[in-house]
Amino acid sequence: MIRVKTLMSLVAGAGLLLSGSIAQADESIGSGARAFKQLEEILPSPNVYRDASGAPGPNYWQQEADYKIKVRLDEQNRRIIGAETITYTNNAPTSLRYLWVQLDQNKFNNGSISRRTETASKRDGKDSLSFSALRREQSHEERPYGAEIKAVKDARGNDLKYTIVDTMMRIDLPAPLKTGGQTVFSIDWEHNIIQEASIGGRGGYEWFEENDTYIYFLAQWFPRMAAFTDYTGWQHKQFLGQGEFTLEFGDYDVEITVPSDHIVSSTGVLTNPGAVLTKTQRDRLKQAEKSDKPIYIVTPEEALENEQDKETDLKTWKFSAENVRDFAWSSSRKYIWDAMAHHQEGGKYDTVMAMSFFPNEADPVWSLYSTQAVVHTMDVYSKYSFPYPYPVAQSVNTWAGGGMEYPMITFNGYRPVLDKETGQKTYSRRTKYGLIGVVIHEIGHIYFPMVVNSDERRWTWMDEGLNTFLEYLAEVEWEENFPAFGNKTNLLDSITDYMTSANQVPIMTQSDSVISFGPNAYTKPASALTVLRETVMGREQFDYAFKEYARRWKFKRPTPADFFRTMEDASGVDLDWFWRAWFYTNDHVDIGITDVRSYTVSTQDPEVEFPQDRAQKAKDQPEPLQQSRNREAGIKTRLQRVPALKDMYNDNDEFTVTNKDRNEFNSFLDGLKPWQKRVYEKAMADKNFIYFVDFKNIGGVPSPLPVTLHFEDGSSEDMLIPAEIWRFNSMNVTKMIIRDKKIASVELDRHHQTADADFGNNHFPQQISQSRIKLYKSDRKRKDLMADMLVKLKDRAKAEAKGDDKEVPLTPAN
Amino acid sequence: MIKKFALYLFSVLILMQFSITGAHAHRTQMSITTLEYLPAAAGMTIEITHKIHYHDAQEALLLSDQGATGMSVMELEAQARFALYTSQNFSLWHDNAKTDVTLIGAEVDGDYIYIYQEATLETAPQTITVDCYILRDVFGSFGNHVNIRRGRNVQTLIFQGDEGVKSAPLP
Incomplete structure (x- = not known):
């Protein structure tokens, strides 16, 4: 219950406000x-390339790189043999040597x-080596990795001088490439393909041991x-694994030779379907172009049959x-292939082919959800950005977990499991939603950063953060309580730890210096944008x-600014405080x-106020x-025992009204100016309650204040106080709230819309709050069930461990 | 002279047969462990909460070759197995003395599985040492984020790759 006092007077009330502010x-x-x-000195100065409004400036430029590539997959040796011709256009206002x-x-490469x-x-203070680390080392010993550059030549076939610096290669031009100029050169190269499960990376091969397929x-x-930009020149931050990449836009013609x-x-559109697809497959593709549900181009049965043979023709x-x-x-010869049409308006392509490729090991969950999720992503993302700008969007199951994006194509995880007892494939609820989530996320990346070309190697959050934010929007629009953060888990609650x-x-x-990559570059910026949308700016x-x-x-390069x-x-909303x-x-x-x-406004009438003051003092x-x-x-007091000690002070307390008090009240009324009298009389008629609510900013981030007033009559009222309330004092503020009924309690952020880390002070x-552990322990039935299960498992483990070495010592080398 | 060290391959009870070392553009895999130091009638109580994304726990169970294959994290036994696994991959020392940690239980709430442990200390220590290896033996790219809270003060230890024990002053 909130205690009610009276303000001594309107004037005195103002004085209270002032003195409070000065004290703080x-x-x-x-x-x-x-x-x-x-953020004036933090953000780069606007210039002719990027203007102060955040738009591309009048002299904005970017380079262009067009490729013609011929590549052969040497399946026997898990090796790539490639030759490419690059046409590079220099649009920069400077020559390039x-x-x-x-x-x-x-x-x-081992030398990288x-x-x-x-x-x-080290574990437990001892040197240690995990199986995964040992396997990685063994894989690196088995054969070399890295690009083997065979030739770098100009358009006339002359050798060009090149220098390799770790993951970068500098090609020295015979003459400077002037602004607006083009140069054409070719590179022949080969490299061994990594086994992704052993070495880890964004590409490679996956081996299915059960049937020796790939x-x-x-x-x-x-x-x-490499990108050459107005903000950093050549982007030559070496590839260390965490920072992904940014490149130049261009056109590609690629010929890929694989087993038949x-x-x-x-990436791209197949230009020779007649040479590589059967008539049946081509007919099915045409059918899929008009279909609002996925149509198999290669059926599960056909894929299963296909993987039995290992053709060597190409x-x-x-x-x-x-x-x-x-x-x-x-x-792969393992691929099932399905496709359906996504129809859209206002884009370059009215119909986009949404397609999925996956092995039988990934079904049935992939047949059910992958391509539908591709279409759903385009539906939602286009609403918040622009129509999907390419003719195809693909989801490919290339690994058991994770996901990775490239233009028009994404590599996504999640597969069902084989139940050892029944031999049936089953998939969990989480596998289903995990698959839908990863497809949305990776297809979403085709918008950010594959089209809105932010620099992943410098600012991961610009694509991962924005994309994670949009992913959640798409997941909520897939179905309510989508378990990305649904049920009891709110995105904004999940970031506070x-x-x-x-x-x-x-x-x-x-990007390469980010600690705790996931929450820093994905969840925190996504949470920030969610707070902006739902609380600070409004939708x-x-x-x-x-x-x-x-x-x-x-199709341009934005920077954070x-x-x-x-x-x-x-x-039209100033957000510098928020970005900061x-x-x-x-x-x-x-x-x-x-x-x-x-408070209530004091009448100043001693006949009214003094009895209330007396009662308040007693309380x-x-x-x-x-x-x-x-x-x-x-026990009798002396006064009771000696009545002669009694005088006027024993009959009157400090709240007894005297003539002096009455005169002062009359003087107060007489002294009011006409407008003050009108204010006084209205206040007396309204009988409002005045509340002074103190807020303390403990975490440091200025935040809007979504306040809920719970009234004594059982009703409640939500109000949103903008973050600008902190603009004079970002640590403590007091908000005055006047209402015509009594407030029983005040609550802050009841919808969990600000990412508040501690609801114990809201x-x-x-209110008394309990830790998760205490709440868990208070559920005796659940706790006991778990305790029984733990005992059972421990006993079983003890039995299994008998005679079984849990640590395998290696003999040190002499 | 070259000093010889014994090098051990560690094997854990449940999850050790396979490893994934992926680099993904999707959600980064990590656990968050919170150690809450609370005053008790005699000494201190430490409430330990491990929070692990359901997908990661489920994926780890799929890779298990110890009878948990095919289990859903929603199942009590799977949660118990995961709790045991977690307790075997999380150790504490205070002022260089090993601390006994009691496993309380586990539950799934929303997108996460929570594993609860508790410990008691007779006196407030100066330093805490943590070995947290949760799921890093299963996923090469997994990280462990350990928040050590005492009142409003927080210390954080982050474990990645093959990193071993780390220490911090008690906040």
């Missing part, structure tokens, strides 16, 4: 100014920075032009892709600004309600036990 200012002076300071090419496969900086392990998925596989019984899925699949920033493909931890780095950290303003950002930077500026520019707190600091959201004081200062127990014990009066 000592420790927090200037804190609001610091929190709401504009050399070009940089990325060789990401060199990350797997990545390999040489791997660290060893899936190949080639990502970051060919020498690719393989099915190939690739076929060449030809693909063409326009305006893409990379090219990836996958090939991370945001309250130490050893964080801000979101604005270069209408957020959606308009976000769509404008996507429109402005489609372009995003920050566009979101402000298009919405969420993206440039490690602060978190934790606002507490520290006090609520309740505030209950009779001491010493006194009441004396009375109960029959109620006034405070």
Whole structure:
């Protein structure tokens, strides 16, 4: 219950407010100014390439790289043999004397920075080696990895000088490439394909031991032009594994030669279906173009039959892709292939083919959900950004877990399991939703960053954060309570463990230096955008600004400043304070309600006020036990025993009304100016309750205050106080709330919409909260069931462990 | 002189037969462990909560070759197995003395499986040492994030790759 007092007068009330502010200012002076300071010196200066509104400037430029590639998969040796011709167009306002090419496969070379900086392990203070680490080492010993450059030549066939620096290669041009100029050169290369499960990477091959079959998925596989940009020149941060990539847009013609019984899925459109597909398959594809549900192009039965033989004849699949920033493909004789049409308006393609490729091991869950999830992603993402800009969108099952994206093609995990007892394939609820989630996420990446071409190697959050945010929107639109964060788990609740931890780095950290990659680059920025949309800006303003950002930077290169500026520019909402707190600091959201004081406006009439004051004092200062127990014990006071001691003070207390008090009240009324009298009389008629609610910013991030007032009559009222309330003092604020009925309690952020880390201080009066462990322990039945199961398992483990060495010592080398 | 060290291959009770070393653009795999140091009538109580994404726990169970294959994390036995596995891959020392940790139980809530442990200390220690290897033996890219809380103060230890024990002053 909130205690009610009367303000001594309207004037006195104002004085209370002022004195409160002055008392708090000592420790927090200037804190609001610091929190709401504009990002002027933090953001790069606007220029002719990127303007102050966050849009591309009048002289915006970017390079172009077009590729013609012929590649052969040597299945026998798990090896790639490739030749490419690159046409590079220099649109920069400067001449280039050399070009940089990325060789990401060199990350797997034993001499790479990545390999040489791997660290060893200790457990329990002893050196240790896990099976996975040992297998990785063995794989690296078995054969060499990395790009083997066979030739680098100009258009006339002359050798070009090149220098390899870890995962980069510099090609020295015979003459500077001037602005607007083009150069054509070729690279022949080969490399061994890694086994992804052993070495780890974004591409490789997967081996199915049971039937000795393979899936190949080639990502970051060919020498690719490094990005050359207005903000950093050549992008030559070496590939260390964590920071992904950014490249130049261009057109690709790629010929992929594989065993003739393989099915190939690739970036781009298949240009020679007559040469590689059967008539039946071509007919099915045509049927799928008009279908609103997936149609098999290769059925599960056909795929099963296909993988029994191992053809050595070759076929060449030809693909063409326009305006893409990379090219990836996958090939296997195991693939089932299904497809359906996605129809859209306003884009370059009215019909987009959504397709999935997967082995029988991935069914039935893939047949049910993969291609449908591809279509759903385009439905939702296009609504918040732009129509899907390519003719195909593909989901390929290339590994058991995880996911990875490339233009028009994504590599996704999740498979059912074989029940050992029944021999039947089953999939869990989580496998189902995990698959839908990963397909949405990776297909979503075709928008961000494959089209909105942010620089993943510098700012992971720009694609992962934005995409995770959109992924959640799409998941909620797939079905209510989608278990991405549904049931009891709110995205904003899931980030608080991370945001309250130490050893964080801000979101604005270069990709390879990010600590706790997932929460830092995925969940925290996604949470930030969710808070922006649902609480700070509102959906209408957020959606308009976000769509404008996507429109402005489609097929261009945005930087963080372009995003920050566009979101402000298009919405009319100053968000510098938000970017500063969420993206440039490690602060978190934790606002507490520290006090609520309740008043009514004093009549100043002593006949009314003094009795109330007397009653209030009695409430505030209950009779001491010493006194009441004396009375109960029959102890007589001296005054009772000696009545002569009694005088006027014994008959009147400090609240007895005197003529002096009455005169003062009359003087007060006479002294009021006409407008003050009207205010006084209205206040007397309204009989409102006035509340002073104190908020403390414990976490450091200024936050809007979604407040719920619970009234004594059982009703409640939600109100949203904008974050600007913290602009003078970002540590403590007091909000005055006037209502015509009594408030019983005040609650903050009841819908969990601000990422508040501690709800223990979000109620006034405070509510008792229990830790998860205490709540768990209080459920005796559940706890006992678990305890019984633990005992059972421990006993079983003891029995199994008898005579079985759990640690295998290796003999040290002499 | 080259000092000789004994090198051990560790085997864990449940999950050790396969390993994934993927690099994914999707959700990064990590566990979050919270150690809450609370004053008790005599000394301190430590409430330990491990929070692991359901997908990761489920995936690990799928890879298990110890009878858990095909189990759903929703099953009591699977949760118990996971709790045992977690308790075997999480150790604590205070001022260099090993601390006995009691396994309380496990539950699934929303997208996460929670594993609960408890420990008691007679006196407040100066330093805490943690060995947290949860699922890093299964997924090469898995990380363990350990928050050590005392009141409003937090210390964090992050374990990645093959990293071993780490220490921090008690906040």
